[in-house]
Amino acid sequence: MNGFAKYxxxxxxxxxxxxxxxxxxxxxxxxxxxxxxxxxxVALMTNFGATDPRAVELMREALAELYGxxxxxxxxxxxxxxxxxRGDFGPSLSAFxxxxxxxxxxxxxxxxxxxxxxxxxxxxxxNLLGALAGYYRSNLLLRLSGAAVxxxxxxxxxIIGLVLLLLLGFIWPVLPxxxxxxxxxxxxxxxxxxxxxxxxxxxxxxxxxLVGIGSWxxxxxxxxxxxxxxxxxxxxxxxGVSSGKIFSQYVARNALLPQLTGxxxxxxxxxxxxxxxxxxFNYPGVGRLLIQGIYRGDYSLVLGVTTMSIIAVAxxxxxxxxxxxxxxxxxxxx
Amino acid sequence: xxKVLIDLLRYNREFAIGFVLTAxxxxxxxxxxxxxxxxxxxxxxxxxxxxxxxxxxxxxxxxQDVLWQMSSAIWNTMLFxxxxxxxxxxxxxxxGMVSGYLGGRWDQAMMTINDTMIALPNIPILxxxxxxxxDSMSWPILAxxxxxxxxxxxxxxxxxxTLSLRNREFTRHAVFAGMSVPQILVRQHxxxxxxxxxxxxxxxxxxxxxxxxxxxxxxFSDINRPTIGxxxxxxNQHQAxxxxxxxxxxxxxxxxxxLFLGLFLLAISVNEYIDPRSRxxxxxx
Numbered sequence: 001m002n003g004f005a006k007y008x009x010x011x012x013x014x015x016x017x018x019x020x021x022x023x024x025x026x027x028x029x030x031x032x033x034x035x036x037x038x039x040x041x042v043a044l045m046t047n048f049g050a051t052d053p054r055a056v057e058l059m060r061e062a063l064a065e066l067y068g069x070x071x072x073x074x075x076x077x078x079x080x081x082x083x084x085x086r087g088d089f090g091p092s093l094s095a096f097x098x099x100x101x102x103x104x105x106x107x108x109x110x111x112x113x114x115x116x117x118x119x120x121x122x123x124x125x126x127n128l129l130g131a132l133a134g135y136y137r138s139n140l141l142l143r144l145s146g147a148a149v150x151x152x153x154x155x156x157x158x159i160i161g162l163v164l165l166l167l168l169g170f171i172w173p174v175l176p177x178x179x180x181x182x183x184x185x186x187x188x189x190x191x192x193x194x195x196x197x198x199x200x201x202x203x204x205x206x207x208x209x210l211v212g213i214g215s216w217x218x219x220x221x222x223x224x225x226x227x228x229x230x231x232x233x234x235x236x237x238x239x240g241v242s243s244g245k246i247f248s249q250y251v252a253r254n255a256l257l258p259q260l261t262g263x264x265x266x267x268x269x270x271x272x273x274x275x276x277x278x279x280x281f282n283y284p285g286v287g288r289l290l291i292q293g294i295y296r297g298d299y300s301l302v303l304g305v306t307t308m309s310i311i312a313v314a315x316x317x318x319x320x321x322x323x324x325x326x327x328x329x330x331x332x333x334x
Numbered sequence: 335x336x337k338v339l340i341d342l343l344r345y346n347r348e349f350a351i352g353f354v355l356t357a358x359x360x361x362x363x364x365x366x367x368x369x370x371x372x373x374x375x376x377x378x379x380x381x382x383x384x385x386x387x388x389x390x391x392x393x394x395x396x397x398q399d400v401l402w403q404m405s406s407a408i409w410n411t412m413l414f415x416x417x418x419x420x421x422x423x424x425x426x427x428x429x430g431m432v433s434g435y436l437g438g439r440w441d442q443a444m445m446t447i448n449d450t451m452i453a454l455p456n457i458p459i460l461x462x463x464x465x466x467x468x469d470s471m472s473w474p475i476l477a478x479x480x481x482x483x484x485x486x487x488x489x490x491x492x493x494x495x496t497l498s499l500r501n502r503e504f505t506r507h508a509v510f511a512g513m514s515v516p517q518i519l520v521r522q523h524x525x526x527x528x529x530x531x532x533x534x535x536x537x538x539x540x541x542x543x544x545x546x547x548x549x550x551x552x553x554f555s556d557i558n559r560p561t562i563g564x565x566x567x568x569x570n571q572h573q574a575x576x577x578x579x580x581x582x583x584x585x586x587x588x589x590x591x592x593l594f595l596g597l598f599l600l601a602i603s604v605n606e607y608i609d610p611r612s613r614x615x616x617x618x619x
Contacts, residue, residue: 030462
């Protein structure tokens with residue numbers, strides 16, 4: 001078996017393990033909890049007034065069937081897997097009778113778009129700045145910009161988003177602070193709609209970029225400042241290789257490898273930040289869906305979104321893993 | 335230990351600023367033990383008072399003194415963060431050191447599980463736990479859940495240090511001298527791993543506090559127990575920004591930013607202190 005095939009099998013195994021463990025965990029959490037989701041939903045629905053006890057009993061049975069809570073724990077576990085594989089989490093209670101899956105599917109493109117854009121910007125900008133700061137250590141401008149992104153990095157996404165919202169949406173109102181696009185516009189490839197998309201996406205994306213950029217900067221700077229003293233770099237310098245070439249081909253390229261691994265490892269965390277940001281800016285992605293589901297006590301929606309986001313993050317990690325051999329020839333050749 | 339601290343304070347500007355900030359915020363939080371009113375009491379003071387000599391940071395729409403609320407809130411938030419950090423350090427050190435020392439198949443198996451857990455998104459899982467627990471959710475349960483989700487990355491880091499120690503001369507000596515595996519790990523390897531533990535602990539503390547702020551801002555914790563995120567939650571509930579009660583939001587945000595800045599400066603200066611290369615470059619070599 002050559003190196004690439006071996007690598008692929010290994011990654012594929014990891015991918016399935018993540019999904020297996022994640023889905024099992026979601027099942028376990030919902031099953032071990034002391035709160036019965038059926039009783040919770042019944043209480044929610046009978047809140048508004050007295051209901052016929054027979055109707056309540058029927059509702060109980062229907063809900064238990066809907067949530068897959070009939071039979072032994074093993075039965076429930078297997079039926080949960082069946083539902084995950086079929087992509088059928090039943091109808092949402094708060095948006096009855098829309099299936100949970102179609103709610104998720106209409107929200108997912110928003111999250112994927114926002115996250116991909118924000119990640120691409122923060123990863124490339126953070127790595128570029130970090131690499132430059134590690135290579136040209138005495139440059140004052142780089143040091144100042146480094147200090148700025150590093151100071152922002154530990155602050156949680158919600159706080160950065162809230163401050164941006166107050167500054168750019170309230171004190172100096174230049175950007176829309178809520179929604180994914182203007183309400184009265186027809187979605188489609190029109191200039192107006194795309195302009196409105198960009199305008200609405202700016203604040204959420206900016207929040208995620210500001211949150212993410214610092215950690216890339218820090219790790220890239222320390223990677224580069226270690227590689228700079230390596231023998232092959234010193235040799236290239238003595239050999240008269242131009243400093244631009246040393247920077248891009250000898251230093252930055254080597255340092256990018258662990259950063260790509262880091263990208264795969266951090267996706268789960270980045271997704272969490274997106275959940276919060278979407279909710280803050282009322283952005284129509286899965287994060288807002290999840291938090292609204294929690295506020296409305298919508299059991300099937302919350303379970304569906306959690307399971308699907310575990311799977312979606314695993315898929316994204318797997319895609320990055322597939323890209324890795326492209327920039328690291330050792331995986332292809334060994 | 336003391337000497338190191340004094341040296342760091344004298345020669346490392348980042349450490350000095352971080353230390354002063356963190357210590358100041360800690361003292362401020364400590365003051366809540368002498369608060370004039372219980373921190374869960376509401377509507378005891380005139381609501382919506384702007385900052386004045388009587389109420390330095392103003393009062394909330396719920397009739398609470400923002401200054402004393404913040405003092406309790408920072409204390410509770412820090413307590414949460416420390417609980418998460420301590421529990422998750424125990425897990426990270428145990429898994430990381432054992433995995434690194436044993437090596438081979440054990441290492442592979444443990445790291446595969448570890449990598450799997452890293453790839454799971456934390457926030458949706460925590461939200462699911464909150465959702466199913468609802469009113470029975472308390473901060474120790476939340477802390478335990480966060481700790482169970484927050485050790486994997488650092489276990490990897492600790493493992494890589496132990497892995498390099500395994501092939502060192504003194505490890506072989508210890509094995510030949512008849513020391514057991516736990517003895518080697520604790521008495522021979524732990525001193526080398528200690529700096530990494532300390533550094534990851536700082537980062538984990540920052541992460542845990544950020545998590546607490548995020549969850550309680552959304553109201554997904556015990557909302558009657560004052561925390562920094564909880565203050566912002568209540569301010570949002572009362573639409574403080576629209577009502578012009580800026581002090582209810584601005585002061586908690588300021589406190590959070592200062593706390594994070596302090597902890598972060600401590601973390602990076604400790605990291606620099608541990609890494610000899612950057613220490614040399616600081617000295618001008």
